Amino acid sequence: MIAVGGRRRIVWAPSLGAPDRVLTVLAVALSAAGLLLVWSATRMTGDHALLVRQAVAVAGGLVLMWLVSRVDLRVLRAYVPAAYVLAVLALAAVLSPLGVRVNGAHSWIVLAPGVRFQPSELAKVALALAFAVPLGELRDGRSRPGFGGVVLALVLAAVPIGLIALQPDVGTMLVFAAMVAGALLVSGAPKRWLLVLAAGAAGAGAAAWQLGLVRPYQLERLLVLANPAADPGGAGYNAAQARIAIGSGGLYGKGLFNGEQTAGHFVPERHTDFVFTVAGEELGFAGAAAVVLALCALLWRGLSIARDSASPYGAVLAGALVSWIGFQAFVNVGMTVGLTPIVGVPLPFVSYGGSATVAGLVAVGLLQAVHRTKPMQP
Numbered sequence: 001m002i003a004v005g006g007r008r009r010i011v012w013a014p015s016l017g018a019p020d021r022v023l024t025v026l027a028v029a030l031s032a033a034g035l036l037l038v039w040s041a042t043r044m045t046g047d048h049a050l051l052v053r054q055a056v057a058v059a060g061g062l063v064l065m066w067l068v069s070r071v072d073l074r075v076l077r078a079y080v081p082a083a084y085v086l087a088v089l090a091l092a093a094v095l096s097p098l099g100v101r102v103n104g105a106h107s108w109i110v111l112a113p114g115v116r117f118q119p120s121e122l123a124k125v126a127l128a129l130a131f132a133v134p135l136g137e138l139r140d141g142r143s144r145p146g147f148g149g150v151v152l153a154l155v156l157a158a159v160p161i162g163l164i165a166l167q168p169d170v171g172t173m174l175v176f177a178a179m180v181a182g183a184l185l186v187s188g189a190p191k192r193w194l195l196v197l198a199a200g201a202a203g204a205g206a207a208a209w210q211l212g213l214v215r216p217y218q219l220e221r222l223l224v225l226a227n228p229a230a231d232p233g234g235a236g237y238n239a240a241q242a243r244i245a246i247g248s249g250g251l252y253g254k255g256l257f258n259g260e261q262t263a264g265h266f267v268p269e270r271h272t273d274f275v276f277t278v279a280g281e282e283l284g285f286a287g288a289a290a291v292v293l294a295l296c297a298l299l300w301r302g303l304s305i306a307r308d309s310a311s312p313y314g315a316v317l318a319g320a321l322v323s324w325i326g327f328q329a330f331v332n333v334g335m336t337v338g339l340t341p342i343v344g345v346p347l348p349f350v351s352y353g354g355s356a357t358v359a360g361l362v363a364v365g366l367l368q369a370v371h372r373t374k375p376m377q378p
Contacts, residue, residue: 016372019069020305023371026298027065027349027364031058031357033291034350037278040257041271041352050271050352057354061361068365073314073373076366080129084156087126090119091163107167120172121359123160128179128320128366130156135187136313144188154180154197171343175328177201182323186306187316238274241267242336246280246288253284271352273344276336291350292333298364299326305371314370321363 035054042050068076093099093109100108100116108116134149134156145153157180164172177197184193245261254260259281261267267277280288299322306318325348332347334340346356 016072017374019368020301020371023298023301023364023367026294027361030294030349036256037275037350038271038352040259040282041262041275041278043257044263053354054352057357061358064358065361065365068362069368069372071369073369076369077313080133083126084130087123088159091123091160094119095166107169118355120164120169121355124324125359125362127157127160127176128317128324131183131320132313132316135183135189136316138312150189150193171345174343175324175345178323178327179320183316183320186319238268238342239338242274242277243338245277246336249281249284251285253282253287256282258282272346273351274336275351276333276347295329302367305367309370310374314373318367318370321367325360325363
């Protein structure tokens with residue numbers, strides 16, 4: 001940030017390094033593929049509103065990605081407290097009369113008729129920015145965060161995670177936990193902290209089971225994962241239809257817009273949580289593998305940015321963002337092929353959903369900001 005006439009202004013691109021063009025191309029390509037798959041998944045309804053909304057979200061997200069990527073990371077750091085407080089207030093608002101329940105979770109705020117906002121997506125960005133402060137801003141010549149820094153980071157994470165648990169949104173809670181673990185790992189924090197967190201998570205799960213806090217539908221999803229053939233017409237219906245759709249695509253698929261499972265509405269939520277089934281059925285193994293490889297390449301670029309970051313703060317921030325995108329992609333693809341339970345998380349950049357799409361592209365913008373921010377010259 002530079003002072004001009006007693007005022008501060010943002011340092012824009014001329015003072016930054018070149019962007020990672022591969023990262024940008026991958027994000028744009030995945031978003032474009034998502035638009036095609038959402039179009040295919042919703043075309044039989046005759047209502048193009050979903051496609052239009054997704055296109056608007058992608059366009060808005062790309063603009064925000066470009067803007068964020070052109071801001072010096074040191075400037076972004078100055079606005080972290082405001083972003084964190086805003087995210088916490090938005091999560092609290094979901095639990096007020098402003099929030100609405102969708103698919104069993106009180107996770108949305110209605111902004112206008114037909115327009116909803118999911119604050120937990122904003123919270124992912126805010127948590128990554130805030131969590132990196134105590135873990136990445138090292139003092140007294142330290143090479144890794146100390147006890148106080150780790151505790152403060154966990155407290156910062158506990159507030160939004162607790163609010164999300166009240167919704168309840170198990171999928172998002174798991175994503176947040178992955179972000180915490182990834183940031184701790186990249187920061188160089190003692191490995192015992194990861195063991196403590198794992199033990200705490202296991203203890204919380206056991207306590208929830210004993211206290212009867214695990215809801216019947218959540219238990220059914222775990223049972224279906226253990227026995228995919230159980231109740232294919234009931235609790236196992238979603239998982240069974242997803243595997244049928246992907247398996248029927250063969251090597252090269254039935255062709256875009258020619259999916260019988262998609263057209264017949266056999267796969268539920270096929271434009272959101274199960275959009276990967278559309279890729280598997282219509283584009284086959286080759287097309288689905290291309291989506292997975294593009295996601296893996298994007299994650300690899302993110303890890304490279306974390307490794308080469310000019311500051312520990314940037315490295316921890318990039319680590320949290322990569323953990324978010326990577327874990328969410330793994331769970332989403334995994335639940336369509338029977339590797340993970342169905343927890344309702346979108347496929348990054350591909351699934352329908354304005355809040356998730358914008359948040360994911362902003363995350364790419366933050367990765368670009370980390371990449372482009374160079375060390376200050378003495």
